[in-house]
Amino acid sequence: MKEIFVIFFLITGAVFILIASIGLLKMPDVYLRMSASTIAATFGVALMLVAAAIHFMTLGIIFHIIGVIIFLILTVPVGAHLMGRASHIIGLPMWDKTLRDDMKGKYNKKTHQFSGMNEKSEARSGKSEVRSEKFE
């Protein structure tokens, strides 16, 4: 009975990781590649670690594996968010069929300050805009 669960979780996790890598290869855009790879691969790795927890079935190892899964679920979206933010600020091109870009024009191109974060950053970005207008 235990073996059936282990085999099921292992096969499902491996198939999810394969789907994630195919998505990384075939998607047309940096952002779509990031989305496809991050979500599916995290879920697949979590399933494979659950399979290891069922196979060993000791309390210490189960808590260890729960720690690894929580660490992955906390850190992988943070890394993906930083990569997406950096690639949007650098100005990497989007797919031709993209419908809307919500982040366009919401931040200062020179200081990378987002508008509406707090008053101080708005004042600073406004000052730099005035300066750039004067030089233009």
Added chain:
Amino acid sequence: MPNNYIPFIIAYFVLPVLSISMLLIFIRLFKGPSLMDKVVALDLLAIVAIGSFSAYAILYNKPIIIDIALIIALIAFLSTIAFAYYYEKADKEISKSEDENSEK
């Protein structure tokens, strides 16, 4: 039929599937048009390595291999954040130097 199915499943299905996905990720890593594609591919490569380490831990019946998975997850997170941070910062420095040149 063998008495224990798990090593056969791991050796003949799980590890080949993981190696095929690593091959696909390496194609993207060498082909990627921009640097960010390569960083995404490296991140996914580390995640696949965590999965294959958990499969190896089941195959050899040694739970200490899962420690390696935790360490690789930590290093992958730190390297991803460092790449994104400095990539963004390099663009900031470039625009700042362009600004100084236009002032002169």
